Amino acid sequence: MRVLHIGKFYPPYAGGIERFSADLCAALAARDVGVAMLAHASPGSRAARSFREDGVDVHLAACHGQLLYAPVSPSFPLLLSRLIDEFAPDLLHLHMPNTSAFWALLSPAARRLPWLVHWHADVPLDVRRHAVRAMYSLYRPFEQALLRRADRIIATSAPYRDTSIALAPWSSKTHVVPLGIGESPPANSSAEKMEIVAKDTSAQSIAWPGTGLRLLAVGRLSYYKGYDVLLRALALTPEANLLLIGSGECEAGLQALARELGIEQRVCFAGHVDDAQLALAYAQAQVFCLPSIERTEAFGVVLLEAMRARLPVIATTIAGSGMGYVVADGASGLLVPPGDAAALAAAIRRLGDDAALRMSFGEAGQARWRSRFTLDRCADRVLDLYCALLPENRRPAAARPTRSPTQARSGERGG
Structure with a gap:
């Protein structure tokens, strides 16, 4: 099994989503999953970087800055296409919100793969910046197209899932998988x-x-x-x-x-x-x-x-x-x-x-x-969702048996 994660930023860029995404990728790599991460370099970093860390192939696209929290990265779609060709993933794991993830909608190679969307947060409409609320009218059609195309969606808590306007039309394929962290250093x-x-x-x-x-x-x-x-x-x-x-x-x-x-x-x-x-x-x-x-x-x-x-x-x-x-x-x-x-x-x-x-x-x-809320518990539940999307011969040897649809509904969606 080979999974390409698409994120917004990556450590050492500070942020809870960034740290969790990196930790999750490492935990999945430890479970015999081939993992690559495509994200942006820190805003203002005009050079792309690639390196291997904790068993994960990390690729950071050049980022010229941010516009209303959205990374400005003209090279991102080209790097996405190249990685799909070279890394040959079995599925895409998209961490949202992230405007650059929308490029997958325009990629024929990406659309041939199963998608799992990790919904970390809505675009907040109650923020003080009026420009963010104004731009959401342009953002929402792409957001909903991404969710429509997704095979599975992860929400990080039942309360967030149940109150998200963006996720409301897609409740039948939304699963609750709480975030997790590992042991202390x-x-x-x-x-x-x-x-x-x-x-x-x-x-x-x-x-x-x-x-x-x-x-x-x-x-x-x-x-x-x-x-x-x-x-x-x-x-x-x-x-x-x-x-x-x-x-x-x-x-x-x-x-x-x-x-x-x-x-x-x-x-x-x-x-x-x-x-x-x-x-x-x-x-x-x-x-x-x-x-x-x-x-x-x-x-x-x-x-x-x-x-x-x-x-x-x-x-x-x-x-x-x-x-x-x-x-x-x-x-x-x-x-x-x-x-x-x-x-x-x-x-x-x-x-x-x-x-x-x-x-x-x-x-x-x-x-x-x-x-x-341990990282191991979270990674195991994510791996279950991967296995449900792929044929048995594409699953890692170390993967646990996939639960039945009834078990998945009661366990994954129950919070």
Whole structure:
């Protein structure tokens, strides 16, 4: 079995979809699947690149920039045609949203193959950028043509599937396969999750901004992440301090807000950090928070990272988002209304005042990750869908037997 994945970007480009897609490709390669990935180089990279990583043949098309989040890459359709000819895939796995995936609609060679569309997120129509909403009228016909042509569609959670206007006409072929992450890096796997004081990490590069409750947030500094709400909640909880990892277009505004609120001494804007520093931050934190305010937050892979690290989590109850699907409210974390700084502050205080509750939530969260959201579980379910699309002689020798249609409906589509 040979599968060509078509993505938007690829690590080290920062992003949850990018990291997951790379990890999934590596996990499938470990299951005797021949895997290639076609994506774009980072915006502004005008040279194409090809390399092999973790058993995956990676091909990155030159990218001159982005227009309303869409990569500008004139060479992408030519590279797609070349890879279909040279790699000879048995099927295409298209990660959406990604305007460049639309080129498959115009490729006779691509249209002769089975397609699996991985629906990571809708194009959000409630975003603040009016141009995005205006351009969707042009985007939607291609989006629907792609979904119509797909043999199978993966949604990452049942709530997202059930509230997606784009997926509504295609529910009969849409299967729920939650995202998953692997084990912690070996270098950090022996570290026990415990209450670690900041002075014990003086030799490390992660610097907590105070000695109170250590609150961690990780993600791109974009408006829909709700970090302005988190800062306002922090102003109401003087017993807490915040380490905010990530960069983005809202960074300067958030720093200005921290100064305005008088909490700049309790907030550390760490920017981008490497994997070792990120693992250290998860190990030392006491509470994790993802305060997103819009359905643009489709799943929240960072919630899985926090749960894996036995951290209690606080997230928001956005209708149709997968966050409420990932977090078991009152068992592995707390869910609060989006945009409500007072409710968020109350959740922070509740966890800050109760070490036993933090430990209970952390243990339950890690157990929930292991039972539902591991990378192995996700890769096995994706491989099941591949096998259902291909004749037996094209399946990898290591593939598990394909489940019956009844089992597939109850397992894959049931969430």
